[in-house]
Amino acid sequence: MKNRFIAFEGNIGAGKTTLVRNLARRWNAKMFLEQFEDNPFLPSFYENPEKYAFPLEMSFLAERFQQLNREVRQTELFSERIIADYAPYKSLIFAGKTLDHAEYGVYKKMHQLLFQQVPYPDVVIYLHIPVERLLKNIEKRGRSYEQDIDPEYLDSIEKGYFDFYRSRPDLVTLVVEPAGDDYANDEKFMAFVDELLEWNWSPGRHVVQQD
Numbered sequence: 689m690k691n692r693f694i695a696f697e698g699n700i701g702a703g704k705t706t707l708v709r710n711l712a713r714r715w716n717a718k719m720f721l722e723q724f725e726d727n728p729f730l731p732s733f734y735e736n737p738e739k740y741a742f743p744l745e746m747s748f749l750a751e752r753f754q755q756l757n758r759e760v761r762q763t764e765l766f767s768e769r770i771i772a773d774y775a776p777y778k779s780l781i782f783a784g785k786t787l788d789h790a791e792y793g794v795y796k797k798m799h800q801l802l803f804q805q806v807p808y809p810d811v812v813i814y815l816h817i818p819v820e821r822l823l824k825n826i827e828k829r830g831r832s833y834e835q836d837i838d839p840e841y842l843d844s845i846e847k848g849y850f851d852f853y854r855s856r857p858d859l860v861t862l863v864v865e866p867a868g869d870d871y872a873n874d875e876k877f878m879a880f881v882d883e884l885l886e887w888n889w890s891p892g893r894h895v896v897q898q899d
């Protein structure tokens with residue numbers, strides 16, 4: 689199957705999880721979602737980022753490695769589509785913003801060691817949403833620990849993704865700008881994603897706009 693393993697990426701509050709749930713239903717695909725609710729360090733991290741960033745990043749690293757390895761390998765023998773609401777490099781991008789230089793050095797080595805064994809998505813679709821809209825989404829969903837999130841933090845995460853994509857022209861990345869605020873529940877947007885996945889995309893970053 690062309691484009692069998694698809695991951696969706698995007699900033700905090702972009703709408704990845706809602707979209708992935710809807711697409712999994714639409715395609716009858718196997719889905720796996722990031723498990724951040726169980727991470728005991730996340731609320732503490734938002735209170736005191738300097739103290740909790742390293743344990744937070746290490747715990748996300750372990751969790752995501754385990755999940756990707758388990759879920760993707762388990763289905764290697766089957767032909768069904770697999771979709772995820774994060775890509776294997778997600779934590780690397782966040783860690784580049786949350787850790788200090790020395791901590792990031794250690795983290796990066798661990799990430800390289802672990803993730804070289806993990807299957808990469810055939811295509812990653814980055815959902816590019818303006819920061820003002822992210823802030824509205826974050827407010828609306830109301831997770832208490834995210835309510836004081838700094839727009840500069842969101843800007844820096846977005847920059848982290850774009851720097852990463854520039855440094856990895858070997859990966860197939862579609863940067864998509866959805867039309868409409870509720871695109872993740874919109875049939876038209878899902879049909880647009882269907883069309884995108886009919887193509888054989890060359891490696892590199894492609895910016896695609898929904899009409």
Ligand SMILES: Nc1ncnc2c1ncn2[C@@H]1O[C@H](COP(=O)(O)OP(=O)(O)OP(=O)(O)O)[C@@H](O)[C@H]1O
Pocket residue numbers: 698699700701702703704705706722724730744745748773774778779780782783786834
């Ligand atoms: N590696 C990480 N380092 C720091 N915080 C992280 C990391 N990964 C996830 N988080 C935090 O966990 C929470 C959930 O993250 P994420 O962006 O994946 O989901 P989301 O905001 O629910 O996405 P969406 O709205 O697009 O479904 C956010 O508060 C995010 O900042």
